[in-house]
Amino acid sequence: MTIKDLKIIESLKKVRPKDLVYSGILVFFMIIVGVLFFISTRFISQNINKVFSYEGAESIQVLDLPHYMLVAKKLGITTNTTPGNTEVPVAITPSREAPEIPTLPTETSETTATLNKQTLTIEVRNSTTKKGVAGILAKSLKEAGFSAPTTRNENTPYIKTTILVKESKYDYAALLLEEVIKSYPGAIAATTTESAPFDATIIIGTE
Structure with a gap:
């Protein structure tokens, strides 16, 4: 073992553990700072267009070139610029007109309008024990425009x-x-044979 090695061993013996702790903390802190600086520089370089852009009145994004150049220079980022106009359009959002909603035509019942109530022959029958109900309904139908029913x-x-x-x-x-x-709110309608003596037969029920 040489004299130089002995001196190194002697120096290591004089080193206290707390001295190593402080040095380790300092090195760790410097590593963290370096990593954060690298991440922030990369993030800014990738998003610098968004940071220094604003939307104009016509939905056009314009790059603020002087600030862009200043920050890029400080960060050491190489930029290619075109002299002249400092407002560089980045994106244009076309305006969209609201689609027209088609109007649906109103349906009309031509069949109902052309029916002639006077041509319909009607008979009203009373199947209940109440007297006179057939005549009352026949009168209502006549007042509604139908031909006079028989009862x-x-x-x-x-x-x-x-x-x-x-x-x-x-x-x-x-x-x-x-x-x-x-x-008679519970009334129902059904078809009958063509051989029936009347076009329509109304039979009054108990309900």
Whole structure:
């Protein structure tokens, strides 16, 4: 072992543990600072266009070139600039017009408008024990514009008031039902055979 080695060993013996702790903390701190500086420099260089840009009145992003050059110079970033106009358009957002909403045509029922109530033959039957209800309904139908119905009693009792209309005249069913439900809300409509003596037969039920 040489004299130089002995001196080194002697120097190491004089080193105290707390001296190594301070040195280690200092080195660790310098490493952290270096890493943060590297990350921040890279982030700024990648996003410098966004930092020094602003949107104009016409949705055009313009680069603030003087500030861009100043920061780039401090960070040591190489830039390629074009002399002359300092406002460099970056992106243009085209304006979009609201789509037109088509209007739907209003549906009209031409069939109902062309029906002639006076041509429909009607019979009103009473299947209940109440007297005079067939005549009352017949009067209401006549006042609503229908031809004067004939009336009689029905031997078979019905629970619901039923409107029987020939298939060839079934377009009138809605008009009849509209008037009948004013007195009998539970009324229903159905078709009957073409051989029936009347175009429409209304049988008043117990409900």
